Amino acid sequence: MSDSDYRRDHRPERPAEESHFFAYLSRMKYIYRWGLMRNTRAENVQEHSLQVAMIAHALAVIGNQEFGEENDVGRVVSVALYHDSSEIITGDLPTPVKYFREDIRDSYKALEAHAERKIVGLLPDSLRDAFAEVIESARIEPEVQRLVKAADSLSAYLKCIEERAAGNQEFRRAEEFLRGKLDEMTDLPAVAYFRQRFVDAFELTLDDLSHD
Secondary structure, three states: OOHHHHHHHOOOOOOOOOOOHHHHHHHHHHOEOOOOOOOOOOOEHHHHHHHHHHHHHHHHHHHHHHHOOOOOHHHHHHHHHOOOOOHHHHOOOOHHHHOOOHHHHHHHHHHHHHHHHHHHOOOOHHHHHHHHHHHOHHHOOHHHHHHHHHHHHHHHHHHHHHHHHOOOHHHHHHHHHHHHHHHOOOOOHHHHHHHHHHHHHHHOOHHHHHOO
């Protein structure tokens, strides 16, 4: 074996590029929603994201199976999983503040877009495009955004129902607002289908749920 062959076969491996991407994402569990409200049980962004992904999956499947839509179920679920990832940087700004004035809303949207790009930038170069497709709002198709936003509203609505069922009236106005918002989603028949078949059960106790 020549010296050059030996050096090639025994050269030290280059250390892998370290990324903080998933360590940052894990911090979503420390960001709590409904910061201005009294909660019977605090809800963090990570668990909310899972519920939104589950509901978005259901809406996409219901749309395809029951209403002849052609939703890309996998894409909808992936976008839903990461839909609040920017809050690792921005925090969860309360809705009354976020939409208080049009200029505040526009500034917050710009901040969200910056945060999304910053998070994607934590990834190795070879992965950035793939993750940008599900994290950066500017890259997400309107029909996918629409389903994820509907799932987000349903998740918030279910939180209100659970709080009311626990005797907390703090969420009464929020529940009314979200009910009206969902009522207006007539272009998404899967939302009405989901509400008719799955929502009322969230008011039941475990004994009621377990009863045949």
